[in-house]
Amino acid sequence: MDSGIITALVTLSAIGAVAAVVLYFIAQKFKVIEDPRIDDVTDALPGANCGGCGYAGCRAFAEAMVKEGTMEGFFCPVGGNDLMKSLSPLLGVEAVEKKPQIAVLRCNGSVKNSPAKYNYDGPKNCTFTHTLSSGEGGCMFGCLGGGECVDACDFDAMYMDPETGLPVVKDNCVACNACVLACPRDLLELRNRGPKDKRIFVACMNQEKGGPAKKNCSVACIGCAACFKVCPHDAITMNNNLAYIDYEKCTLCRKCVEVCPTDAIHEINFKPRPPKAEVTKGDEPKKAPVKKAVVVEEGAAPAPRPAKEPRAESTEVAIEKPKATSTTSEKKEENKSENQNNNQ
Amino acid sequence: MLKTFRIGGVHPKENKMSATAPIEVMEHPKRAVVPVSQHLGVPAKALVKKGDFVKTGQMIAKGEAFISANVHSPFTGKVFKVEETLDSTGFRRMAVIIDVEPDQWMEGIDLKTEIKRDIDLSPEEIVKKIHENGIVGMGGATFPTHVKYMVPEGKKVEYLIINGVECEPYLTSDHRLMLEKGEEMMIGIAILMKGLKVNKCIIGVENNKPDAIALLKDIALKYQGITVEPLKVQYPQGGEKQLIDAVLRRQVPAGKLPLDVGCVVNNVGTCFAVYEAVQKNKPLIERIVTVTGKPVKKPSNFLVRIGTPVDMLLSKAEADVEASGKIINGGPMMGKALVTTDVPVTKGTSGILLMEIAESNRKEEQNCIRCSKCTTVCPQGLEPHLLKVLGKRMDAEACEVERIMDCIECGSCVYTCPAQIPLLDYIRIGKAKTGAMIRNRSRK
Numbered sequence: 125m126d127s128g129i130i131t132a133l134v135t136l137s138a139i140g141a142v143a144a145v146v147l148y149f150i151a152q153k154f155k156v157i158e159d160p161r162i163d164d165v166t167d168a169l170p171g172a173n174c175g176g177c178g179y180a181g182c183r184a185f186a187e188a189m190v191k192e193g194t195m196e197g198f199f200c201p202v203g204g205n206d207l208m209k210s211l212s213p214l215l216g217v218e219a220v221e222k223k224p225q226i227a228v229l230r231c232n233g234s235v236k237n238s239p240a241k242y243n244y245d246g247p248k249n250c251t252f253t254h255t256l257s258s259g260e261g262g263c264m265f266g267c268l269g270g271g272e273c274v275d276a277c278d279f280d281a282m283y284m285d286p287e288t289g290l291p292v293v294k295d296n297c298v299a300c301n302a303c304v305l306a307c308p309r310d311l312l313e314l315r316n317r318g319p320k321d322k323r324i325f326v327a328c329m330n331q332e333k334g335g336p337a338k339k340n341c342s343v344a345c346i347g348c349a350a351c352f353k354v355c356p357h358d359a360i361t362m363n364n365n366l367a368y369i370d371y372e373k374c375t376l377c378r379k380c381v382e383v384c385p386t387d388a389i390h391e392i393n394f395k396p397r398p399p400k401a402e403v404t405k406g407d408e409p410k411k412a413p414v415k416k417a418v419v420v421e422e423g424a425a426p427a428p429r430p431a432k433e434p435r436a437e438s439t440e441v442a443i444e445k446p447k448a449t450s451t452t453s454e455k456k457e458e459n460k461s462e463n464q465n466n467n468q
Numbered sequence: 469m470l471k472t473f474r475i476g477g478v479h480p481k482e483n484k485m486s487a488t489a490p491i492e493v494m495e496h497p498k499r500a501v502v503p504v505s506q507h508l509g510v511p512a513k514a515l516v517k518k519g520d521f522v523k524t525g526q527m528i529a530k531g532e533a534f535i536s537a538n539v540h541s542p543f544t545g546k547v548f549k550v551e552e553t554l555d556s557t558g559f560r561r562m563a564v565i566i567d568v569e570p571d572q573w574m575e576g577i578d579l580k581t582e583i584k585r586d587i588d589l590s591p592e593e594i595v596k597k598i599h600e601n602g603i604v605g606m607g608g609a610t611f612p613t614h615v616k617y618m619v620p621e622g623k624k625v626e627y628l629i630i631n632g633v634e635c636e637p638y639l640t641s642d643h644r645l646m647l648e649k650g651e652e653m654m655i656g657i658a659i660l661m662k663g664l665k666v667n668k669c670i671i672g673v674e675n676n677k678p679d680a681i682a683l684l685k686d687i688a689l690k691y692q693g694i695t696v697e698p699l700k701v702q703y704p705q706g707g708e709k710q711l712i713d714a715v716l717r718r719q720v721p722a723g724k725l726p727l728d729v730g731c732v733v734n735n736v737g738t739c740f741a742v743y744e745a746v747q748k749n750k751p752l753i754e755r756i757v758t759v760t761g762k763p764v765k766k767p768s769n770f771l772v773r774i775g776t777p778v779d780m781l782l783s784k785a786e787a788d789v790e791a792s793g794k795i796i797n798g799g800p801m802m803g804k805a806l807v808t809t810d811v812p813v814t815k816g817t818s819g820i821l822l823m824e825i826a827e828s829n830r831k832e833e834q835n836c837i838r839c840s841k842c843t844t845v846c847p848q849g850l851e852p853h854l855l856k857v858l859g860k861r862m863d864a865e866a867c868e869v870e871r872i873m874d875c876i877e878c879g880s881c882v883y884t885c886p887a888q889i890p891l892l893d894y895i896r897i898g899k900a901k902t903g904a905m906i907r908n909r910s911r912k
Contacts, residue, residue, distance in 0.1 A: 241558075242807050245830050246890065247860075252897040257807055258558030332552075332560065 162190050164214050168207070169200060174278050176201040176300025189215065196220050201299045202279075225299035225314045227282075232327040232388070233266035234288035238341035254308040262340040265329040267291070267311055276306035295321070316371045321393045324369060324376055326351075328388045331364040338386070345388040351380035470675055472700035473710040474717075476847040478880045480703055480801065482676055486640045486760045486767035491648055493771045494784065496568050500543050500775030501553055502528065503563040506814040507604040508611045509535030514564055520547045525574035525751050528564050531602070537612040537815075538602035540751035542773035545569040556797050558807040566775070578748040583651055587659055587746075594663035594746055601745035602752050602815075606737030607631060607642075607706065608798055610816040613742070616732050617663050626730040628666050629715060630657055630739060632673040632680065633699065633706040636799025639819040641756040642736050644769045646673070646680040649740050654687045656743030657694060664732055667693045670715045671736075674701045703801060704878035708733045710847050722874050737818075757813055759785040761822035763792040775812045778820055782809060793828030796821040801879045834887040842881035842891060848874050852881035856891045859898025864905040867898040873906070875899060 165186035173181040177200050179188055189198045195215065199222050200207055212219040238261030244253065250270035258264035269289040274282045281297040284290070291303075293312075304312045311329055326345055330337040334346030347365030359373035360380060369380070369389070381389045505511035510533035522528055522541040529539035545566045552560035573579060589597065599614035619625055634642040646653065661669050671688070673681050675698050688694045697715050704710055709720045711733060718729040726733050737755065744750040753774055760767040765786035772781065778797075782789060789795070789809065796803040797811075800821055842852035850871060858867045872895065881891045 247893045247897065249897055251862075251900055252893065255896070255900055256557060256804075262558060262807075264559050336560075 159190050161214055162186050165190060165211060168211055168214065170202045170207070172202050172278065172300075174202060174298075174300040174302065176298065176302070193217065201225070201301070204298075223316045226295075226297045226317050226321075226323075227293045227299060227303055227312050228315050228323070228325055229267065229291060229293065229311055230313055230325065230327055230329050231265075231267040231290065231311045232343045232390070233261050233263055233341045234290050236288070237343045238263055238266060241340075250306075251308045263330055263337075263344070265309060265311075265331060266341060268309070272306045272308070273303035273312060276302040278302060318371070318376060322376050322391070323371070323393070324374060324378065324381060324389060324391045325371070326367045326369055326388055327390045329366065331366050333365055337365070343387050346386055348385060350383040350385065351389060354379045354383050470698055470700040471714050472702045473705060473713040473847060475713075475849050476845045476880060477702040477704070477710075478845050478883050479701060480637045480883060482701070483637045483760075484640050484643070484676070485638065485764075486758050486769055487643055487677075489640075489644070489766070489768045491644050491756055491769045491771050492784075494773070494776060494781065496543060496773065497776050497780055498568055499548065500545075500566045500568055500773070501563050501777070501812040502539060502542060502566065502775040503553075503555060503561055503812065503814055504529040504539055505561060506539060506610060506774070506816060507531070507537040508609060509533060509537070511562065512536055512539050514550050514562065516541075516547050516550065516564060518547055518549055521545070522547060522566060523574045524571050525577050525753060527602075527751070531612070535612055535615055537604050537610075537614075538600065538751070539564075540602055540753050541566060542753035542775050543568045544572045554808060554811060556804065556806045556808075556811045563812075577750050583655070584747040585655060587655070587662055589662075589746065591663045591665055594659055597746045597749075598663070598742060601741075601750070603738060603741050603745055604752070604815050605735055606741060606755060606815070606818070607735035608802070608816050608818050610814075613734065613738055616727075616734070617660075619664070619727065619732075623727050624730055625664055625666050625727065625732055626668060627716065627732075628657070628661050628664055628669040629711060629726075629731050629733045630669060630671040630736060631706055631708075631711055631733055632671050632677075632684070632736045633711060634677070635674060635701075635703045635706040636801055636803075636819075637703075638760045638821050639758050639799045640760070641758045641769055641818050643677050643680055644758075645740055645756055646677070646684060646736055650680075650683050650687050652743045653736055653740045654684070654691060654694070655747065656739035656741070658691055659742055659746050660734060660739060661693065669694045671696045672699050672705070672711050672715050673697070674699050674705060676701050703880065704847055704876065707847065707876050707878060709876070722871060752815060755813070755815060755817065757781060757817055758819035758821075759787065760819065761787070761792065762824050762827075763788040763822045772813050772817075774814060778806070778809045778811055778813060778817075781813070781820055782822075787822050789822070791824065792822040793825035794823045796823065801883065802877065830890065831888040833889050836887055836889060839886060841884045841886065845880040845884045847878060847880060848876060850875055852891045852895060853889075855898055856889065856894040859894040859896070859901075862897060862901050864898070864901040867902045868905070872898050872902050 166183045169182040169186060171182050177185045179185040189195065195208060195212065195217050204224055205221055208219040240260035241262040242260060244260050248270045250268045250272040253259060253268045253270055259266060259268045267290050271284045271291060273291050274284055279296060279298055281294045282291050282303060285292050299314045301314060304314060315323055315325060328345035330344045334348065337344040337346055345366050349362050351367050352360045352362050357373050357375055359370045361368050378391055381391050504514050512529035512531040514529045516522055516528045524541060524544045526541045527538055528541045531537045543566050545568045548565045548567045550564050553563045555561045595614055595617045603613040604610040605613060632642055632646055657669055671684060673696060681696060681698050684696045688696055699705060699714050705714055708726050712718055712720060712726055712729060712731050720726055720729050741752050754771055757770050757772045759770065759781050768785045770781060795806045795809060797806050797817060797820065798804060799819060803821060836853055846852055855867065855870055855872050858870060875895055877892060879892050885891060
């Protein structure tokens with residue numbers, strides 16, 4: 125046998141052996157000690173990497189949670205409370221319960237409710253249209269119908285309704301917040317699902333005064349404050365001609381829905397009220413417009429719709445609620461909360 | 469051989485229908501809407517409130533930020549309201565609404581028509597006057613003029629360049645101004661030269677305005693250091709960077725200002741406004757607006773007070789609004805379509821263009837055939853077909869690498885595209901996304 129081969133074999137083996145030893149010591153020296161719980165938690169997470177928790181992905185979320193050693197302030201909207209509970213033995217800390225949420229669209233400016241005032245001829249892209257103009261319907265706060273929220277949804281929980289031109293949130297929404305961030309007009313909001321998925325919200329973001337708002341859209345919130353005055357639980361605030369229902373305070377009594385003159389307040393998943401008009405209680409706020417523009421008398425049928433809080437830059441608080449009403453309403457409030465408990 | 473800029477460019481049909489129409493003075497409206505933000509930068513802060521009586525030329529909004537401009541009342545009358553009203557894009561913006569009465573001018577404004585030639589103010593006083601009187605760039609971008617004249621330490625200005633190019637098809641307001649107010653404009657240029665402490669000035673005028681070139685050359689003989697440069701007709705020669713390249717053969721590097729190559733560029737309209745502000749003490753309250761297009765019976769140039777509704781201009785020019793598919797604020801290449809004609813003329817309204825229904829409709833978008841025409845005509849040396857793909861994908865990082873922020877949105881690529889792809893729309897999406905990304909980054 126050629127001695128060259130032997131030399132080569134021996135040399136390479138020697139280099140290999142030396143390198144192995146060096147690498148071993150280097151590996152020991154620079155070893156990164158990682159909490160094994162991080163891997164465990166990562167495996168337990170859904171792995172959707174949707175960013176709904178506020179971290180870059182599931183592993184980043186797990187790392188942060190293990191590092192902090194607490195589950196307070198951490199929540200995976202995809203897995204929900206069940207998942208968080210299953211994580212608590214892994215981390216040895218108590219899970220913090222959070223009410224399940226769903227995204228709602230705070231606009232009902234469908235093709236019918238807010239007819240086009242001119243023709244927009246350009247790319248269908250919300251961000252772009254928003255920089256150019258107020259939108260075909262004329263409302264500078266309303267939905268542009270470009271579907272950027274639908275594109276942003278990783279869970280197939282949204283679609284564009286071709287009839288209304290508005291996006292629809294389906295029931296499988298996990299409240300990951302992606303659509304909320306995608307909308308250039310802040311029309312989507314995460315709200316508590318409520319008992320039996322019942323929810324009430326103002327489906328409008330228009331901060332203009334009543335006249336101009338109504339001119340562009342028949343179902344706009346005109347800032348009349350009727351709901352604000354009737355609410356027995358102080359759940360409604362008025363800011364910049366716009367009502368906002370606080371879902372934490374709301375007891376779903378539906379009084380506001382009854383008094384709203386423009387049907388801007390939507391109720392979803394409620395049973396139809398016996399004597400009043402018939403309304404199909406679709407899960408999706410979108411279906412509501414069918415019953416639109418019924419000239420609302422007292423107690424007209426409820427229309428499902430989403431609403432949202434005033435934008436951050438809103439400054440003026442329009443109306444101070446008179447205190448006198450609150451005393452009379454306290455009794456009702458008690459009743460309401462009882463009912464509420466029964467429901468739950 | 470006439471000069472022009474060296475990269476790209478197109479030559480759309482000029483259609484200067486109103487070139488021979490002398491400037492007419494527009495009547496006053498019954499009610500005027502004066503937006504407090506008519507310039508690039510921070511909106512001015514309204515100084516008046518409902519019920520106040522304002523005189524013509526009185527300051528009604530003060531621009532407090534560095535890049536901002538004052539707004540003056542174009543009319544005399546009672547303030548009906550200070551509230552948000554529709555602007556030309558359908559958004560609501562703060563405006564002062566005035567019920568117009570016969571004119572009572574503010575004290576100190578010289579209304580005599582005779583030309584005042586002597587410039588007796590110091591450079592600092594000139595810049596102060598420009599600032600006080602709310603002068604902004606009249607070419608359409610409405611950049612506050614005084615900012616350009618606050619030259620930072622260490623920067624040396626050699627040339628003042630005056631933009632009399634008017635490269636947009638249809639528009640003739642600058643052309644008419646040069647013909648009818650040439651003398652005043654030239655004094656305005658002399659004032660600006662003094663304000664800038666330079667002794668060389670070049671006026672660039674495209675060769676399709678031979679009458680204006682001849683007249684300006686004649687007047688310029690009386691002034692030292694001012695030359696008139698006839699230029700080959702080429703769009704977008706009115707862009708700052710293109711104009712500097714055309715007259716001086718200097719290229720402004722990406723992301724830099726004309727100041728970095730020793731130039732300051734101003735529009736002829738700005739020079740006239742500066743003359744009025746410095747010599748006559750008259751703030752910027754009126755401008756020349758071209759109303760033109762095929763559905764217009766009498767294409768005209770009007771001297772219009774700011775705040776006059778566009779409706780009035782259209783009816784005076786006998787425009788057939790029903791027959792037009794689009795009404796554009798500005799020229800056909802860079803102007804924006806109005807969503808309603810119930811909007812006021814602002815400092816930046818250089819023209820109102822009506823387009824026939826047939827010519828305003830977009831043609832069907834076809835596939836890109838990689839003909840590279842858009843790359844050839846891009847005056848900034850970009851690749852519009854690539855930017856369009858990236859913009860559509862909203863890939864802000866890649867857009868930035870491909871220098872999307874250098875795009876001046878001139879529309880040459882869209883004009884030349886044989887597949888009728890609305891390249892610029894997609895590029896604007898990319899610019900919006902990239903701009904947001906850059907702002908976020910600098911905030912951190």
